[in-house]
Amino acid sequence: MNSLFTNILSLRRIEYLIINEFWKIIELSPKVNLLAEYSHEVQLGKDVRIGFPELFGVEVIASDIREGKQDNFELKGIIRTKKALNPIYIDIRIANNIKDNLISNQLLIVVEDVTERMVLEQSLVQGANEANLLLRTLTASKQYIDQIVTSMADALLVTTASGKIKTINRTAQILLEYDEAEICGESISTVLKEVDNWKEEIAQRGNIQTPLFGPITPLVKEVETFCQTKSGKTIPVAFSCSKVQTEIEHFQGYVYILRDMTARKQAELAKQEFLAMISHEIRTPVAAVIGMTDILSHTDLSEPQEEFVETIRNSGKALLEIINDILDFSKIESGNLEIEQEPFHLNSCIEEALSLLTLKAQEKQLELIFHRNSELPTLIVGDISRLRQILINLLNNAIKFTENGSVELSVTSRERQIIGNEKNNLEIQFAVKDTGIGIPSNLINRLFKAFSQVNSSITRKYGGTGLGLAICKQLSELMGGKIWVESQPNQGSTFYFTITTRAIKTQLSQQWESEAKASDIVIDTAIAQKHPLKILLVEDYTTNQRMIALMLQRMGYQADVANNGLEALTALRSQPYDVVLMDMQMPQMDGMTATQHIVQEWEPSVRPRIIALTASAMLSDKEKYLASGIDDFLAKPFHIEQLMEVLTNCQINREQINKVIKVNQAESRNQNDLIIDTAALQEIHRIANFNCAVNAKEFVLTTIDDYLQETPKFLQEIQVALSNSNFNTLRRLVHILSSSSATLGASNFAGLCTELEMTLINEMWEEVKEQIDKIKAEYENVEIALIQEREKY
Template sequence: MNSLLTNILSVCRIEYLIIDQNLKVLEISLGINHFANIADEVKQGEDVRIAFPELEGLEDIFDAIRQGEEDKFELKGIMRSQDPASPLYIDIRITKNIQENYYSHPFIILVEDSTERMVLEQSLFQGANEANLLLRNLKASKQYIDQIVTSMADALLVTTLSGKIKKLNPAAQMLLEYDETELIGQPIAKIIREVNSYKLEIGNIESIDISQNQSINPLAQEIETVCYTKSSKTIPVAFSCSIVKTEIDHFQGYVYILRDMTERKQAELAKQEFLAMISHEVRTPIASVIGMASLLLDSGLTTHQKDFVEIIYSSGNSLLKIINDFLDFSKIQSGNLELEEEPFILQSCIHEAFYLLTPEAREKGLKLTFLDTLKFPTTIVGDITRLRQVLINLLSNAIKFTETGNIEVSVIIHKNAANTNEIQFSVKDTGIGIPRDRAERLFKAFSQVNSSITRQYGGTGLGLAICKQLCELMGGRIWVESELNAGSTFYFTIAASVLPQESAGAQVLAPVQELQVKNSENNCDYRTSDLLKLRILLTEDNKVNQKIALKQLQSLGYSADVANNGKEALDLLEKIPYDLILMDCQMPVLDGLETTKEIHRWQESKFVSGRRPVVIAMTANAMKQDQQMCLDAGMDDYLSKPVMKEKLAATLEHWASVILRVEEISAKEETVFTKDVGLVDFPIDWERLHQLSENNPEFELELLQIFVEDIQSRLEVIKIAIADHDYEQLTLQTHQIKGASANIGATAMHLAAEKLEQLVYNQEPRGGAKLVSELEEFVKRIQEFLVCKDTTDVTNN
């Protein structure tokens, strides 16, 4: 090949071979060996197929080219190097030799480096495959997520950041009764009207930075509320909200998950109704048995008869304790048990538990000891009732399982770095002990060490389970150390604040000392004869309960009239000036709750005494919500049946002293209150206000002034909200007025606000303006009284 052509091929990075018709190598370029299958194998005179085995089997192709039947033949993308770091690909072209010696040199083979092209093609092919695979994965992922969302039992709604609905699943359509097209683009507030009230919870998750970890999906806590369907039904739901943040604005927003709570609420209601039924229907006859037995014990029985009655009395109390255990356990399990946070003297709580169980211990010849290592009376803040319940349970068990010896209680206070202290109690006995492998069974519900325990000692197996849960609710724990036949020591802790001695004296010790002074014979504020003049009406439909209550009252020195239902009670109230009503809740004709509400609706002038009597509930319903229902209905106090004589005596003494104080204060202030302002239908329950202020007239006036200013400003907001149809603001303001009115004793205002709140809840505008006018009139009359009172004070000064 001439030098010019050789140079041109070299510049184009093409090497060549000239071969004869027998495929023998006649001439080669300098770099051809770089492309050979085996280096340095391309030699003149050798068969070209040795260095380029790809040409094997192409003899027919060579003949076709030599005879002019084919112009050329190409082999592309032949790999020479498999090293990924330095790959090598070649293209082989076979064509005629165009030089003069064609007959002796018929073929020329051109070999070109095609590495760059092949690598690029492979990259493109691989990229296309990867893109196709990614697309398939995305489609599969979307299908997978869509199937999950579609199969969800809970309703799911996706909104934009502004709250517009952009997607919902079939469960949401079924729950809300809307088609998807009807909700797309609508605000989420159409479904959950109070959603703006939860902006605080939702706002907390908006501030979370997920840029560092895209797997974070911040979720607001589950909130119980209601949602509204297309047919205007209100459905209780629990909803949670999760924020979606991405780099693309279109894919940002919120995900709401709504869980229909209807069945759960119905189940909870059914459970509460069942427990209420158990509480009332079972406790009522038990109360009668215990009450009658206690009366018989004071009736001069023979020794033989007294033994029988004591068995009835103790068995009734045991049965009542079992029922109370079940009710307590149910309340704890359902999360309805609320702990009080009040200051009390720790030693007093322990002494009260000892006082209750000393007769039982004395009967078995056991010694109860309290090792008081605390130098001074220690005041803590907590729930004295529940702490005493744990102590009584442990002491009662210790007495039950100890035949001889003693029972010892001690307490240690550990100071914590935080504001609370860990208070550790121990109850040590010399009883039968517990095998180590059975100790853990003690704190499980319905479980005892072994079945023989139930047969020999009785019990439900709930006592220690309740103690465990109560301790945990009070921020502590409970455990036991025991040795079989050598006694047991139960330890438990609670977390509580310990008040400094100075503040403790002001908050707790002073009232205790005051009570002691009042109860002493020489320093009683009110004579016993005055207290016993209390005019009492017993409203009770059960004849047995009537007899028990009347007998207890008689033994305490009181007398009472009887009404068999609420209607009879109201009839008697119009004729007789009763000071106090002992009110049963469940009665025929008119129950105790409705009777009490009707008493509150009466104007003061309707009562013979000119003021409302104190109403005390006496009911076998022992659930927390039952007590709250009584207080919500307007009852002043609550006694749970069976009512022990001591508890009844203390309650009557307390309210008798309150009534006497109110009468004295009313007599002193009568001329001031009635001189310039007609208070026949004044909208404030003075008795309630006197109790609230502890008979401090100056504080009462200050309280009324604050009340008037607060309600006036809220009424102005309500007027604006009515004009704007702002139901969220109306709900807030009417609820606040209702609560403030109830607290201060503005009963009529409370009822008006309650009606207004109901109208707002139903979004019913009719009648709202009239109720607002009534509230304004009430406030105006209180304001007139305050002005008149100020004028009177100035004149007197």
Template sequence: MNSLLINILSVCKIEYLILDEDLKIVEISVGLNHFANIPDEVKQGEDVRIAFPELEGLEDIFDAIRYGEQDNFELKGIMRSQDAASPLYIDIRITKNIQENSSINPLIIIVEDSTERMVLEQSLFQGANEANLLLRNLKASKQYIDQIVTSMADALLVTTLSGKIKKLNLAAQVLLEYDEIELIGQPITKVIREVDSYKLEIGNIENIETFLNPDQNPLLKEVETVCYTKSRKTISVAFSYSIVKTEIEHFQGYVYILRDMTERKQAELAKQEFLAMISHEVRTPIASVIGMASLLLDCGLIGQQKDFVEIIYSSGNSLLKIINDFLDFSKVQSGNLELEEEPFILQSCINEAFYLLAPQAREKGLQITFLDTLKLPTTIVGDITRLRQVLINLLSNAIKFTQTGSIEVSVIIRKNKDINRSSAAANTDEIQFSIKDTGIGIPSDRMERLFKAFSQVNSSITRQYGGTGLGLAICKQLCELMGGRIWVESELNTGSTFYFTIAASVIPEESAGAQVLASVQELQVRNSENNCDYRPSDLPKLRILLTEDNLVNQKIALKQLQSLGYSADVANNGKEALHLLEKIPYDLILMDCQMPILDGLETTKQIHRWQESNFASGRRPVVVAMTANAMKEDQQMCLDAGMDDYLSKPVMKEKLAATLEHWARMIFRVEETDILDRTVSTTNIGSVDLPIDWERLHQLSENNPEFELELLQIFIEDIQPRLEVVKIAIASHDFDQIALQSHQIKGASVNIGATTMHLLAEKLEQLAYNQEDRGTNNLILGLEEFVKRIQEFLIRTPNS
């Protein structure tokens, strides 16, 4: 330090220390030893905290001053003499060194005798000492909290009130792929862009919870969102945060906790895939067993044969119900169950449940009664399917556990006056259902088990009556989803009454109107197009592979090809097609899009991935799509998969002929000639009153009556089990199965000339794609009616 400053400080009785960045003494004033804690311990090169232990724990202060975040720091009234007769107190000031070599020796400590002031302010002595102790405790507390934060498995970020990140733990650095220094000072929206959308929500929670508990900060819990990493990945997280309030503004802000949901999402996806597999791979064969058993029961079986088939049928239904319970429970648990909001007639919903279960009640000699009232609303808005599911489950249980007596169902409505209900339910009324039986009753100490998953009153119930213990658990969850609740009152050996409520809007009678339902009569049959004769060319015949899994479609396509002078091999799916392509040099493949094992789109992609050496012909065959989906996007999807051409079902013979000739010219490198003359021919439409386009059928069979009857018989044998599968799929809300089967029915119907059935199946397929089940039963009734008429025609027709 220069001499002028030294003299000024000396006159003012101020001593000083100059420190380097490691807090070691570089320069000492002459009289400083007098103020040291231990005289003669102040030496150059020593750590200043040895001579002045009061500086211990102020490392953060030294750093703040060194980096310009703080101008100075003072310790006042430090006792150096405990002799009451001659006390000695000093003040210590830490500031930045502004002299030369300040970058090397950045800090200066100024020590001043403050005895006179401290004697006058003796009362402040204890406070200064306590402040020093508090600082030590704060340092230890900081280390303690830092260790806890560091050890957290969840990512934690702390921000200022303005949203600037000022601290994050190691888990946050790993999750977000940022180093701590890269995020300090950055806005929280850098990693959670949607954070501002939750401000209003936490503000509402804060107002409510602060009113209820003013000493507790509100916490917004488990909001699923996404965060963004340094490498621009999007990660699903469970996001929660809380506002931190203190009297010091520097210690106010927000604490954010991010829980990585990637593994949970993967587990959920695996669960969904497993459930999808169960739904398709298990329910489909069960549905086939039930469907075939149902057909057998209509075949006039007698005696022991009928008994055996009835056992198969009832066992299949029981197994299907168990699987459906598991799937419904899993869907509700995962939050993937969405309720519909559609108007429906309440009485019809109740009647449907009664109609379904009436045979079981009659078999046991039980009487089921519905206590109707004039106050019962006619039309309400809600999910008729889920309400019916709850009613059927409770009625089924009542029948199961009642040996003699009766079952009564009643409904009452209450106007909603609960001001605490959510806004979504503010305009709804509470509808209460009760199902009263005279059954075995439930012990009072077992009632709490009823609505728990996989739980029944006791193990003997499972052995005697069967079931999974999921039915009432599902009912409870469905009632809660519909804005209500479920409970029971029971007396052992006397009976039980199950109550449940839902929240629903009631439509006034004058505005309810008539329900417009899909019906067979509303579907208009389109006029069939005129057909053309085809004159075959002299081109070499193509070697054709027909890839089609539907037996009716196979028959029709082969018959068309035969009439055009072609023959074809048949593959039932893409895997068989690939196997044949390795052995036989096909020129062209007629490829159906929807097939089991390997569909047409994936098969075509695999054909394109093959090397030329994989094909028996040494070159890739032409792939022509044949599909009942005629929308532009379906055609584009086929072309995107690598198909060369597209034929929409129904495939007319002249269109097929033109396509084959075009590709034959391309394959055999023959120049295009003039377009073939086409002459319109007319064929008499069959006089039989049957929903068949006879002109189409006559053309397919080339006026061969025996072949027409054979096609119709194959058509019926193919469609009937599919309709049974569809009915079971509708009952279990398996829309994928409905779409698959209706697509097959649509394709077969349009090929056979059953145009009205094609329209019905098309409508059913569209409903399945839209996840809608309203109107599906009407469509099935229409399809069954047409099948029945064709069956009656075949029975009446000789040689059928």
């Protein structure tokens, strides 16, 4: 074979041999022996099969190739030598050695080193197997995750980093009423309106490493809000969110989990309604028992009778305390108890708590000591009623469990580090120390648990629900603090608790104090004791019901409520009332008709005094009311001082009535140029603030929200009534609208409603449509103004 061809074969790592018919080597390439099993046997004249044992057994095939029956033959071999660490893979091909285009008896054997190719093929096969295994694993993992996600009871939504929905599970489809194809690509805010409020918090949270998805942010604490369904329904949900960050941009985004809270809310509502019902049903007779024992104690009684009455009164008070504890605990547990953030005098709060328990300490001959601290801030921001509740509970316990010695109260304050967006830079610590029975160290952990006391003998001897300290613990935590105790048996106990707050500067303190004193001059909180009255409030509009009930509560009255004249008559026939606060415009039976029934059915000597509540400022209406048997009237909106005056002074002469009317008319004219008289909203806040059980700001917000929700419905009903020429209904609607609008300070709007009412009374039909258009236009201004005022609260 020529040298050029030999070199080309060598470059390709291909060697050759030429053998004769007896398998003897007659020609070979220089390096062919390196590919042989026995390299020293590959020599000229040697049998090629000794060096390449793979050729044994192919003699017949070789004969066929020589005779031209077969073109060539290929076989594979593996060379394992001591020198080579790894085996060498070879391909052997046998063909005729053609010389000068003539077939000879010689055979050409070509040997090729294919080790690299074989290793590569094995690697490819192994890689393919591993890839196939990984694919099966990933497929199984995806099926596993898909089954979990599909079976989740909570709705799951996955979005891109920009908030576009990528996928939702089956629960989410049912909850939101969307198919996955419909909602994919839409913004998450389509279903969760307030979601953007939490993006900043999510971004600030640290990551945790997961083996499958890499770093992800832990779930933000569940937030209760509402989601919007495809049909427009709003469903209460608790949602949490986690940010997913991976190296692959496609998999970055957010995971949202929504939990339908409808059932829980319904259960909470049912529980609240049940508690409210139980509260009313139990408190009413208990209050009556306590009230009657108070009255009975001021009559001539023998000594045993006095003891009986005192026992009944104390038992009634104890029962009332238990009811209050259970209701408070239920509110806290359900998350419905909110802590006020209003300025109050710290020392006044402490002294009020002490004054309530001074007599009890004196009865046990205990010294009640308050260690005054001049470094305490004068005015702080917080919830005075809840702080007072903790103090009273701890002081009462200290007195209860102390037979000899003293009970001491000390208060200290210190600056604290502000965390995040907090405003409270002050921590106040209270300590109530007694010389009582003490508590064993192994039982201290039971103290602050609900329905738990140190041992059963405590309950038998001292009574109580075991809720007091549990409530104190939760209240102190709601106020940013904590509670703990240090105690030794028979050596007394010291209960500590803290709150976080901030002090009010001196100038603001003086201003607030002067305002508080001014309001205290006007409101007589003991009027119900001085002038006990059983009051029936007849009012169909919920906002007005709540407002007037709050005014009465501030004075110590608890009024029953009827929604119209028919309900009022039913109530009057079932029990006697001293006063009826009667709205004039109501559905089913108005106030005037109800008054006529009352006058006809009850003699003057037993008839309740009827006070008309009216939004009308016309003198003729007032005269008509008085002539019909109504004893007095109040023009809406009225202040708590006016209501108090009416209740304490039932005889108001005509000159005074006229004077009040003129003043109200003048005030209305002065405020006609205002969209909203903010003083009215401030008055609502002030009235609500008088009641410790009501969150004043929340009450204002709810009042505004109710008005903004109900007024468009009224306007729509007004339009329908106009279209149907139902002028009686139209007049009733605008009267209610005038009343409710005036309550919120929308004087101009209320005035337009009153003008329309007068137009309807005078049957000037041609002017009605134009006036309704004015009312609609003015409401747009009122809505904007109220939304702006709402933000202030």
